[in-house]
Amino acid sequence: MTSPAIERLVGHLGKLPGLGPRSARRAALHLLERRESHLEPLLVALRTAAESVRACSVCGNLDAQDPCAICADPERDRAAICVVEQVADLWALERTLMFRGRYHVLGGLLSALDGIGPEDLAIAALVARAGAPEVSEIILATSATVDGQTTAHYVADRLAESDVAISRLAHGLPVGGELDYLDDGTLGTALKARQRLL
Amino acid sequence: MTSPAIERLVGHLGKLPGLGPRSARRAALHLLERRESHLEPLLVALRTAAESVRACSVCGNLDAQDPCAICADPERDRAAICVVEQVADLWALERTLMFRGRYHVLGGLLSALDGIGPEDLAIAALVARAGAPEVSEIILATSATVDGQTTAHYVADRLAESDVAISRLAHGLPVGGELDYLDDGTLGTALKARQRLL
Known part of the structure; x- marks a missing residue:
């Protein structure tokens, strides 16, 4: 009605x-x-x-200017590029105020099921950026899911030729997370990646 | 950023x-x-x-036509008017397909705290509609909250002069509700309003 x-x-x-x-x-x-x-x-x-609002032609971030405010900021460290699946992840990392480098938005994850292959993601552009002399580290910040990790491995392979360090985010207990409520996978990973205190 | x-x-x-x-x-x-x-x-x-989309000048429902499709529908029973707090409640009742009369949207509930008095609600218009010869029943379908029940009582008082039956929705167990999870108030009300089967 x-x-x-x-x-x-x-x-x-x-x-x-x-x-x-x-x-x-x-x-x-x-x-x-x-x-x-x-x-x-x-x-x-x-x-x-x-x-x-448009996608930044350098990193894929959404902004009213192109290149985006992050890419255009002379204060940002040009040595490190943090690779994320989507713009939301970029914003989430920005909120931590812990990363002062620049980003690269893949625009998705590799997924055989959804028919998303390397040519659908901004991987070639990343390889090109990684070749620039000022870039020394690529941080793969994809999700800790199967597709996220598959994509990270694939991207790492494609970057193998480049003369850059490649890292990924640490896995482990979420801050404030109670052991009791944690899934076995996270707990196992946290145990394997334990850090010595003394 | x-x-x-x-x-x-x-x-x-x-x-x-x-x-x-x-x-x-x-x-x-x-x-x-x-x-x-x-x-x-x-x-x-x-x-x-x-x-x-505009508010219906008769009942307060939102529709692209005025009077709204419900008020204009000659098939709807003109004897019963169901009084609701807001348009969302009207739509919820319509989804039940159980009521074939018309509606009256109060546009809120009486609330001393929020400074909402009778003149802020469409109560005078309801009293006027209740005076029409074809109207024989007013159903007060406000929420089972303090403000909802206060408003229902006030509206019932205002309608006391009119020559119409006044009813309210039944209170009791929600369909599918488990006794165990039910609050004491509902359970007590359901017990007091128990219905004889045999």
Whole structure:
């Protein structure tokens, strides 16, 4: 009984990650009931972002400038490139404030099941960047999943010719994680990679 | 380090119910990485809904037509009016396919804390509708919360002069609910309102 315009809005909101059909309905209502304060500003923000935000031609980050603010920042260390699956991972690493180098967004992971091969990812561009004289380390920061690790191995192979150090993120206990609740794989890895204190 | 255009989009998405700051960030990225397939259609759907959807002048439902499809439907029973807090509740009741009457959206609940009094809700309009000769029953379908029940009592008082039956939704076990997991209030109410089988 709801109008097609509302149903379409619910449908498109429901495609957002984190919003199921029920919360998409709630979100649509929320917007329609707060036209001035919420719907219009969201419309403007979406339009502005759609018009201004582009993928960085160097690293693949999303930004209103190209090269992106990270690639263009002269303060960032040009020796290290951190390779991530997607822009979300780049942002997550940025939030840690622990990495001052630059990034490279692969745009996905190798996956036989989904038919994603090396030519679908920004691997050739990474190999080209790794060849630059100022680059001395490539950090493979893909997820600790099967596809993530497969991709990391493949990328490491492709970089073998380059004269750069290749590293990957440490695996182990998440900070604040209770042993009791941890999966066996993580626990086993943490045990194998134990670090001597004294 | 992310551009202001992205931050603004994240901010506005984060105001949607069900999306926290983290999922708003994921949703923004999801849209920006799928401009053609997701961002543009959402933009169009939002604009269309903003332009076409209005509150029904009779019941307060949201629809592209006024009166809304429910109020305009000659098949719906004009004797019963179901009073709900908000449009989401109306839609939830519609999904049950169990009610064939019409609705009245109060637009909120009485709340001393939030400073919401009777004049902020569509109560006068309800009293007027209840006075129509074809109306014989008002069903108070507000939530089983303190504010919901206070509002129901107040509305019932205001309708006391009208020549209509006033009912409220039954309280008791949710269908599929396990006794073990039920709060004491619901369980007590269900016991008090027990129904004889034989």
